[in-house]
Amino acid sequence: MARLEVLKTYKIYIGGAFPRTESGRYYTPKNAKGEALGNICLSSRKDVRNAVVAARKAFGGWSERAAFNRGQILYRIGEMLEGRKAQFVEELQLQGVSKAKAEKEVGVAVDRLVYYAGWCDKVSQVSGGVNAVASSHFNFSVNEPTGVVGIIADQSTSLIGLVSQIAPVIAGGNSCVVLASEEIPLCAITFAEVLNSSDVPGGVVNILTGSVDEMLKPLATHMDVNAIVYASTDASKLKEIQEYAVDNLKRVRHYSQDWMDADSQGLHFITDLMEIKTTWHPIENIGGATSSY
Amino acid sequence: MAKKKGSATFSIPDFTQSPRIDKVGVEERVSRFQKRSIKKEAKMQGLRMALNMIDLTTLEGKDTPGKVKQMCFKAAHLHDVHPGLPTVAAVCVYPSMVATAKKEVEGTGIKVASVSTAFPSGQAPLEVKLMDTKFAVDAGADEIDMVISRGKFLSGEYNFVFDEIAAIKEACGNARLKVILETGELVTLDNVRRASDIAMYAGADFIKTSTGKIQPAATMQVTYTMLEAIRDFKLKTGIQVGMKPAGGISNSKLALHNLVMVNEVLGGEWLTNEWFRFGASSLANDVLMQIMKTETGVYQSSDYFSID
Numbered sequence: 001m002a003r004l005e006v007l008k009t010y011k012i013y014i015g016g017a018f019p020r021t022e023s024g025r026y027y028t029p030k031n032a033k034g035e036a037l038g039n040i041c042l043s044s045r046k047d048v049r050n051a052v053v054a055a056r057k058a059f060g061g062w063s064e065r066a067a068f069n070r071g072q073i074l075y076r077i078g079e080m081l082e083g084r085k086a087q088f089v090e091e092l093q094l095q096g097v098s099k100a101k102a103e104k105e106v107g108v109a110v111d112r113l114v115y116y117a118g119w120c121d122k123v124s125q126v127s128g129g130v131n132a133v134a135s136s137h138f139n140f141s142v143n144e145p146t147g148v149v150g151i152i153a154d155q156s157t158s159l160i161g162l163v164s165q166i167a168p169v170i171a172g173g174n175s176c177v178v179l180a181s182e183e184i185p186l187c188a189i190t191f192a193e194v195l196n197s198s199d200v201p202g203g204v205v206n207i208l209t210g211s212v213d214e215m216l217k218p219l220a221t222h223m224d225v226n227a228i229v230y231a232s233t234d235a236s237k238l239k240e241i242q243e244y245a246v247d248n249l250k251r252v253r254h255y256s257q258d259w260m261d262a263d264s265q266g267l268h269f270i271t272d273l274m275e276i277k278t279t280w281h282p283i284e285n286i287g288g289a290t291s292s293y
Numbered sequence: 294m295a296k297k298k299g300s301a302t303f304s305i306p307d308f309t310q311s312p313r314i315d316k317v318g319v320e321e322r323v324s325r326f327q328k329r330s331i332k333k334e335a336k337m338q339g340l341r342m343a344l345n346m347i348d349l350t351t352l353e354g355k356d357t358p359g360k361v362k363q364m365c366f367k368a369a370h371l372h373d374v375h376p377g378l379p380t381v382a383a384v385c386v387y388p389s390m391v392a393t394a395k396k397e398v399e400g401t402g403i404k405v406a407s408v409s410t411a412f413p414s415g416q417a418p419l420e421v422k423l424m425d426t427k428f429a430v431d432a433g434a435d436e437i438d439m440v441i442s443r444g445k446f447l448s449g450e451y452n453f454v455f456d457e458i459a460a461i462k463e464a465c466g467n468a469r470l471k472v473i474l475e476t477g478e479l480v481t482l483d484n485v486r487r488a489s490d491i492a493m494y495a496g497a498d499f500i501k502t503s504t505g506k507i508q509p510a511a512t513m514q515v516t517y518t519m520l521e522a523i524r525d526f527k528l529k530t531g532i533q534v535g536m537k538p539a540g541g542i543s544n545s546k547l548a549l550h551n552l553v554m555v556n557e558v559l560g561g562e563w564l565t566n567e568w569f570r571f572g573a574s575s576l577a578n579d580v581l582m583q584i585m586k587t588e589t590g591v592y593q594s595s596d597y598f599s600i601d
Contacts, residue, residue, distance in 0.1 A: 048592075049592055052592065218592060221590075221591045221592070222591070222592040222594075223591060223592060223593050223594035223596070223597060224592065224593070224594035224595070224596070247591060248594070248597075
């Protein structure tokens with residue numbers, strides 16, 4: 001007798017758990033051939049609220065971890081992603097990507113995670129530093145994470161955009177709430193499973209599926225969200241986000257590049273979601289011939 | 294044995310015969326209170342009511358006059374950005390902080406409650422507990438939150454517990470007495486009911502669930518059991534006793550569930566801070582954030598509210 005295949009239920013990812021949307025709703029996106037991708041959670045504003053609460057709760061612990069440890073964990077995500085390559089390729093193909101391109105996409109995603117893993121404990125050395133000042137002060141600047149970041153993932157890719165946007169944000173010590181691609185959301189949830197088995201503390205990354213239009217306002221107006229990252233080219237949507245962001249002066253970052261491109265990575269993606277703290281420390285003298293430092 | 298309280302005369306029952314509680318039934322009933330639909334306007338009313346019922350509390354070894362002053366200021370100025378909000382009902386502090394608190398809340402209508410009787414354990418001789426109480430009353434406490442001797446209660450010495458509460462009540466003078474049962478240590482709902490009966494017959498003006506130092510604290514099941522005891526006591530003696538769940542009620546939703554429960558078990562008569570209180574430290578900010586959310590339509594952040 002032929003075996004009946006067990007299909008996977010795609011749920012959302014909040015605070016390290018996989019609940020269904022509190023609204024109980026779902027939608028059924030289809031690929032170009034008209035095949036259903038699955039029944040996907042149609043998240044509500046209350047899911048956004050819950051995700052932000054989880055992200056805020058996780059932010060303290062994550063931002064205070066040693067940067068080196070964050071790097072280890074990002075590398076671990078890369079390892080786990082590599083191990084589940086076949087599953088991602090299959091999902092990407094179902095969502096309309098050719099096999100060769102799908103394999104390349106997963107490969108680039110793994111490499112990107114490894115790239116940002118390396119940056120974790122080097123950001124402050126490169127971006128921060130000791131400043132020359134005209135008074136007897138030891139004056140130095142360090143980067144600190146912005147806080148809870150709302151990410152509207154690239155809508156045209158299922159995996160690479162999402163990974164390229166999440167990795168620099170968490171590398172810097174932020175926590176985030178991610179709205180997955182509405183039409184091709186499968187890899188986002190499978191990536192959540194990868195995160196969940198990679199020592200990433202629950203709540204550091206929260207991933208919601210559903211209508212971006214519906215979730216955008218509660219996320220972008222939320223007073224406890226400190227920044228928004230938007231990565232599509234819709235100018236009217238960007239304007240909408242900027243207006244929502246006014247109330248608590250959220251940092252809004254807009255990217256529009258081909259994430260498959262090897263150049264779509266770099267230190268500035270990390271420092272974009274970090275603040276610079278400068279400290280003035282009274283001291284006699286520094287760096288001169290008579291300096292004892 | 295007959296006892297006179299105010300103008301009412303009633304006889305003291307045998308506490309070993311206090312009603313037994315059906316735990317499954319209580320759970321079922323309690324789950325119903327959590328399913329009431331409370332929409333915008335009623336919700337706002339409920340939230341404002343909850344704010345006005347809070348005993349803003351700080352009971353820590355590290356409390357300083359500065360910390361108490363800050364809390365008293367918060368009690369009177371919950372969120373000045375939003376004018377027209379009520380104040381909380383009272384501030385709740387240790388006896389050594391009563392004088393400081395009393396001075397700070399002067400003229401605001403906010404009452405000062407003091408814990409006493411060797412809070413939170415209650416493991417001290419009666420003389421010490423009486424002195425503790427008198428000290429707080431002399432310093433100006435309007436309300437006394439005492440703890441019962443749970444060890445004695447659990448070893449079946451109900452008369453000891455009863456006499457102790459009656460003695461403290463006498464020492465309170467005009468201050469209202471809240472009796473903390475510390476339900477987390479009483480283990481069963483049968484015990485909660487029995488301790489409630491003892492406290493009310495011994496002269497409690499309020500019965501209170503917990504110290505906030507032991508988990509579980511004010512669960513809905515426990516509060517429901519105590520509310521039933523209050524209703525029965527009122528029916529038997531005609532005396533109204535107040536209720537104060539304390540510990541664990543940290544968000545607006547839970548507070549609203551509690552208000553629904555009080556309304557449905559005891560009625561609207563109890564829905565004032567004269568007869569119902571929340572013992573909490575972090576509830577106030579959550580209620581404030583809910584009020585602001587309902588008014589602005591935007592989810593709020595604790596960054597914009599005073600520290601509790």
